[in-house]
Amino acid sequence: MKASQNRVNFGSKIGAILAAAGSAVGLGNIWRFPYETGNNGGAAFILIYLACVIIMGLPIMMSEFVIGRHSRANTAGAYRVLAPGSPWRFIGYMGVLAGFLILSYYSVVAGWTLEYTLQAGIGGFSGMKAEDFATSFIAFSQNPWKPMLWMVVFLVLTHAVIVMGVKKGIEKSAKIMMPMLFILILVLVCCSLSLPGADKGLKFLLQPDFSKVTPGVFLSAMGQAFFSLSLGLGCLSTYASYFNKETNLGKTALSVGCIDTCVAIMAGIIIFPAAFSVGISPDAGPSLLFITLPNVFQLAFGDIPLLAYIFSLMFYILLALAALTSTISMHEVVTAFVHEEWHVSRNRAANYVTLGCILLGILSSLSFGVLSHFLIGGMTFFDFLDALTSKVMLPLGGMLIALFTGWYLNRQIVWEEISNGGRLKVPYFKCYLLVVKYFAPIAIGLIFINELGVL
Numbered sequence: 001m002k003a004s005q006n007r008v009n010f011g012s013k014i015g016a017i018l019a020a021a022g023s024a025v026g027l028g029n030i031w032r033f034p035y036e037t038g039n040n041g042g043a044a045f046i047l048i049y050l051a052c053v054i055i056m057g058l059p060i061m062m063s064e065f066v067i068g069r070h071s072r073a074n075t076a077g078a079y080r081v082l083a084p085g086s087p088w089r090f091i092g093y094m095g096v097l098a099g100f101l102i103l104s105y106y107s108v109v110a111g112w113t114l115e116y117t118l119q120a121g122i123g124g125f126s127g128m129k130a131e132d133f134a135t136s137f138i139a140f141s142q143n144p145w146k147p148m149l150w151m152v153v154f155l156v157l158t159h160a161v162i163v164m165g166v167k168k169g170i171e172k173s174a175k176i177m178m179p180m181l182f183i184l185i186l187v188l189v190c191c192s193l194s195l196p197g198a199d200k201g202l203k204f205l206l207q208p209d210f211s212k213v214t215p216g217v218f219l220s221a222m223g224q225a226f227f228s229l230s231l232g233l234g235c236l237s238t239y240a241s242y243f244n245k246e247t248n249l250g251k252t253a254l255s256v257g258c259i260d261t262c263v264a265i266m267a268g269i270i271i272f273p274a275a276f277s278v279g280i281s282p283d284a285g286p287s288l289l290f291i292t293l294p295n296v297f298q299l300a301f302g303d304i305p306l307l308a309y310i311f312s313l314m315f316y317i318l319l320a321l322a323a324l325t326s327t328i329s330m331h332e333v334v335t336a337f338v339h340e341e342w343h344v345s346r347n348r349a350a351n352y353v354t355l356g357c358i359l360l361g362i363l364s365s366l367s368f369g370v371l372s373h374f375l376i377g378g379m380t381f382f383d384f385l386d387a388l389t390s391k392v393m394l395p396l397g398g399m400l401i402a403l404f405t406g407w408y409l410n411r412q413i414v415w416e417e418i419s420n421g422g423r424l425k426v427p428y429f430k431c432y433l434l435v436v437k438y439f440a441p442i443a444i445g446l447i448f449i450n451e452l453g454v455l
């Protein structure tokens with residue numbers, strides 16, 4: 001492939017790690033993880049989640065890295081290079097489609113974070129009562145124009161980073177935004193822990209209650225690991241196609257897994273102590289972030305309005321930044337595909353992707369208001385896309401990626417990529433192969449069956 005020879009690379013190891021971690025850290029960590037933890041028994045869920053990340057997530061992430069770096073192509077092109085003429089290429093097509101669909105609905109919620117950042121910034125939450133937060137969220141999300149406008153703004157921001165390119169756009173923005181995100185999280189963790197009664201929230205996070213563990217909890221934890229680590233659609237394989245030959249794939253996977261998990265747990269440490277300290281239940285789903293939490297901030301810091309103001313503003317900025325580093329990665333999956341497979345310039349490819357996502361995103365955005373009666377299989381358009389991608393396409397993609405590297409791809413290629421041509425020691429190689437050949441496909445098969453409601 002000619003294009004692959006002069007393909008750009010990330011400029012540094014840390015840039016590569018931060019970009020991949022930026023993809024992983026997102027609304028999945030700050031919204032979905034606390035909510036899943038709240039619903040599935042707290043610390044017990046976290047332990048199972050950690051096990052899933054270590055024994056399934058990391059090996060599959062390494063498989064995506066092997067596929068991406070060896071092929072040096074977008075996720076669909078990768079299978080054309082590695083398995084020419086075979087049906088494996090459908091993994092790639094499904095990944096591109098999944099990336100496009102997730103980007104379109106994820107941008108709607110990402111857009112909400114901008115509205116809430118603005119509201120927090122102009123002090124719009126001060127003096128509001130519990131019921132006011134619910135009414136104002138419902139009024140906002142049902143309004144046909146405002147959320148749509150924010151979604152477009154969010155996609156345009158994502159677009160701006162993508163057209164700046166891999167090094168100057170994706171890598172540079174990750175190097176700026178990820179440290180900001182870490183600082184914001186640390187400050188918020190300290191604030192939350194200093195609240196009176198915070199220990200109850202902490203106990204909930206740290207003391208496992210195994211009586212709540214059902215087979216469904218295992219399966220939810222695995223599903224969460226997939227979404228949170230951005231696995232199953234070739235997002236990390238697209239980023240790995242920009243890794244250079246020196247990047248240590250095992251170490252990078254471990255760093256990304258650790259960063260993603262730490263951020264998720266710290267989001268829990270921000271949200272649970274704050275919620276428990278004011279006696280609010282932490283299992284409210286999407287409304288946790290947009291109805292419950294602003295209320296928590298007002299109640300927790302009611303005596304010192306300036307603190308409530310700063311805490312809410314920082315939290316929504318954190319959320320918007322985390323969402324942005326993730327939308328950039330999804331956009332890149334589709335842009336790289338359109339650019340390389342349809343042979344159009346990168347800028348034009350990015351234009352197509354942004355425009356397409358805006359059009360589809362409009363339907364998702366309106367599905368909270370005027371289109372709420374338009375149902376597909378009993379779900380709104382937004383819920384349908386969410387279910388289709390996270391419950392069907394990601395687990396299926398992950399399973400196929402594991403099978404592809406475990407059974408189809410030449411063992412020598414996998415070894416050379418993971419050991420950087422024999423220069424690195426990889427004592428875990430056999431273990432890795434065992435997981436991708438047997439353990440991961442079977443385990444994911446189980447999630448898949450469960451998600452479809454068969455179990």
Ligand code: PFF
Nearest residue numbers: 024026027028029228230235
């Ligand atoms: N991992 C992101 C999150 O936790 O919010 C979501 C995501 C990003 C999923 C990129 C899939 C993807 F390709």
